[in-house]
Amino acid sequence: MCIEELQLLSHKQLPAMIEMNCAPFLPSLLLLSLTLATIATCNDQFFFSGFTQSNLTLDGSAVVTQDGLLDMSNGTNNVKGHALYPTPLRFRDSSTGKVQSFSVTIIFCIVNTYPGVAANGVAFFIAPSKNFSDALPAQYFGILKQKSNDSLLVIEVDTFQDPELQDINDNHIGIDINSIFSFQSHTAGFYEDSSGAFKNLTLNAQMELQLWVDYDEEETRINVTLAPLHVGKPLKPLLSATYDLSTVLTETAYIGFSSTAELTNTSHYVLGWSFGMNMQAPSIDISKLPKLPSVGEKAQPKLLAIILPIATAALIMSIGTLVILMVRRRRRRYSEVREDWESEFGPHRFSYKDLFNATQGFKSKNLVGAGGFGEVYKGLLQFSKKEIAVKRMSHESRQGMKEFITEVVSIGRLRHRNLVQLLGYCRRKGELMLVYDYMSNGSLDKYIHYQQDDKPTLNWAQRFQVIKGIATGLLYLHEKWEKVVVHRDIKASNVLLDDEMNGRLGDFGLARLYDHGTDPQSTHMVGTMGYLAPELVRTGKASPLTDVYAFGMFLLEVTCGQKPVRQGPTVENQVFLVDWVLEHWNNRLLSRTVDARLQGDYGVDEACLVLKIGLLCLHPFPGSRPSMRQVMQYLDGETPLPEMTTTQLSVEMQGLMQDSGFSTSVMSYPQLMSSFGAVSDLSGGR
Structure with missing residues (x-):
């Protein structure tokens, strides 16, 4: 007999059983009837x-x-x-x-x-x-x-x-x-x-x-x-x-x-x-049917709601002064910067206490990376057991902070398989902390920039997969989301690898966003030397095309296994990656620039295609660079690359140098121009 039949029995025969003086069975029958209802x-x-x-x-x-x-x-x-x-x-x-x-x-x-x-x-x-x-x-x-x-x-x-x-x-x-x-x-x-x-x-x-x-x-x-x-x-x-x-x-x-x-x-x-x-x-x-709770209210045990105030009052009365001293000490330890306008961001704001406990007090053993914009710590949230990465940055100025936090919260709504999820933020004293999903395999740069033979590397198939993944993510940022997002700091150290070695673009601390169909506003120049587009150095105005320029340098970096600038014994002896690749292309030796650690195990045509796309993205004139949609078409083989000779590209680069007042003997424009000032001023970059 299934439960529906028992339920029917309880409804139909319960009154009759009561009339037959079955009082001893009444409590059990009532419970059965209530449950089966x-x-x-x-x-x-x-x-x-x-x-x-x-x-x-x-x-x-x-x-x-x-x-x-x-x-x-x-x-x-x-x-x-x-x-x-x-x-x-x-x-x-x-x-x-x-x-x-x-x-x-x-x-x-x-x-x-x-x-x-x-x-x-x-x-x-x-x-x-x-x-x-x-x-x-x-x-x-x-x-x-x-x-x-x-x-x-x-x-x-x-x-x-x-x-x-x-x-x-x-x-x-x-x-x-x-x-x-x-x-x-x-x-x-x-x-x-x-x-x-x-x-x-x-x-x-x-x-x-x-x-x-x-x-x-x-x-x-x-x-x-x-x-x-x-x-x-x-x-x-x-x-x-x-x-x-x-x-x-x-x-x-x-x-x-x-x-x-x-x-x-x-x-x-x-x-x-x-x-x-x-x-x-x-x-x-x-x-x-059960009743719904009020908006924003989670159902809590009624017993807890009654006992907790009584226990709290008893605790305060019993230990009085000691509790006050402990609360004051605790508040100083976990004190945060909170302003009225931040209340609207709700769950996007993490408490400093949660981040402190997740990273075991930001201990050095949890430090997984450091750079010009801050330190990154691995953490584990106590309640959800979710692994996170916490980036600590300083912010000396309050100017523009509301705009910055608003953009951080908006970027937290991005959803794409090739973007590291930005979960939220926290402010404490002179610090700003950004909270991301943790990527177990770390950043891409440690796989392509090393000297020891016992360090891991990526084969060409993995590198090409990462390149296409980051290109897809940038296309989403530039064209497919509800706003245009300009990342402003694309480089190998900001590309993280997930469990399946897929590339995910992270570190949105410098990103800017604006509505489709509008022009980005001028701002202070921020980014990393070697990846800065020439017009960004001159005007400070970031756009999707300045991201394309940085992506071009990223393509050369991943394919050649080299950083944008290699230091020599003197400033005059520095070697710029773009010059080096252009020279080999001009001498019809482009394949010799591919990372030697691959030991020749790569598709020559595919690697050369990536290098040529990289040089095209590095074009000194923004209008001559492709969009990320075009880059994806080139990578997928849907559209052939436009014809362009190294001589034409070199002449245009040198022409740009003359227009900008640079020496024509130097082709690698912004990399040498350290006099343009610091590029890692967080508050000034918003």
């Missing part, structure tokens, strides 16, 4: 009106609150969460081998603490396994992967528009089949039965919504329908796709929900859930 399961169907006794399999940020809500976010930053029905379901008919018809009903609500700020949504999925350890914590709903997603059906409730995934907007429902790209998607809403008119719905407007997913075995059709909670199921579905799931799903599979906890502190709640195999999913009694 919210949860019912059977082999081919189940339903949950709240999840207090659901026994779901939970991991990551997913929790069941005291009130019975399934909370997929739990107020945690950049952590994936999953909630699964505990046992796998048999989707294929044993006689035909085909995936059977099934029906799903979901009641959910997305609560956005900061209206107007987009965040990733939540997804319902059917998967062959409940192990998602290799999924990314801040992308693709914490379940999908960029490459292989076999035997996976995902219904996404998406509130973030990712151009990389070709999302239609930041408020849509999508069907994903074995891929991070939606097979079909539609703006969130529903069709009225009476008029047939389409009504828009806002997914993250703190509105309880109902989602139906139906699969018909005979028609091999997937229907997805959406409506407000108190509106019945519309006759016309929002999405209707023909796809034979027998080619996708395994014989038995797990079903559940997945999401990623975000810095925007958005909560993804599931209030009710039902499933039926070869039948309509059972109706959910909305009168028994």
Whole structure:
């Protein structure tokens, strides 16, 4: 006998049993009736009106609150969460081998603490396994992967528009089949039965919504329908796709929900859930659904709310003066700079205490890098167990700090596989700290600039993969995000390698952003000598084309295994990488500039193509440089390189020197001009 039958028995026979003087059984029967009113399961169907006794399999940020809500976010930053029905379901008919018809009903609500700020949504999925350890914590709903997603059906409730995934907007429902790209998607809403008119719905407007997913075995059709909670199921579905799931799903599979906890502190709640195999999913009694907390409020144990003030008061009364002294000492140790305008940035601001504990007090053993703009420490956040990198920089001047922090928070919303995720910031006294995702394999420069033979290096295939990855990331920054982002400090030491040795562009401490279609404003020159475009030295105005110039030097650096400037015994004997490569090109010996540590194990045509693209990006005149979109077309072989001789390039470089008042005997313009002043003034560069 399944639980639905027990539930029916309890409702129908309970009054009769009472009349028969079954008083000794009354407490047990009342408890059974109350429990079965919210949860019912059977082999081919189940339903949950709240999840207090659901026994779901939970991991990551997913929790069941005291009130019975399934909370997929739990107020945690950049952590994936999953909630699964505990046992796998048999989707294929044993006689035909085909995936059977099934029906799903979901009641959910997305609560956005900061209206107007987009965040990733939540997804319902059917998967062959409940192990998602290799999924990314801040992308693709914490379940999908960029490459292989076999035997996976995902219904996404998406509130973030990712151009990389070709999302239609930041408020849509999508069907994903074995891929991070939606097979079909539609703006969130529903069709009225009476008029047939389409009504828009806002997914993250703190509105309880109902989602139906139906699969018909005979028609091999997937229907997805959406409506407000108190509106019945519309006759016309929002999405209707023909796809034979027998080619996708395994014989038995797990079903559940997945999401990623975000810095925007958005909560993804599931209030009710039902499933039926070869039948309509059972109706959910909305009168028994758990209540949502207020905006920004996380449900807390009532007992804790009562005991904590009493315990605190008793502690203060008992140890009085000692507590005051300890609090004062603690405040001095973790004191921060906080101004009224920073309150709007909410979870983007980390507390100094959390960063201090994560890095074990910024101990030297956790120091992983240092440069002209600060020191970088490895850390581990205590609550989420997330590895982070903390960059400490000084800021002596408060001028422009609000603008700088505003841009840091905006850049923290960037999502791309070739960008290091900027998580947030912290200010303390004369310090500014930027918090990033930690990249375990460190920076690219340590793999291509070394002298000892026992140090690791990258083969050509890995280098070319890194080059294409950084080019893709720059294209996203320059053209595909909602604003134009100019990085301003592209070099090998700012390219980090993830677990799979993919290149990720990091260190956005100097980045500037502005609206598409507008001109960047002039600013003080910042960056690194050797990577500065000539017009940036003259005007101080950074643009996507100054990034292209730095990327050109980066191409030469990675391919040749050399820094932009090699020191000689005197200033006059310095060797500039661009001069050296141009000279070899002019002598038809371009392949001899490729890093000798590769021992000839590389594609000559591919390496020479990269070198020529690098020289083209280093053109002294901005208008003659390619955009990053053109660079990608050159790298992918979609467009041939324009014809240009070394003589023409050298003449144009020397002409630029004459116009700028430089000696025509020097071709490597800005690298020699140390008199232009310091380039690492953080506050002046904003």
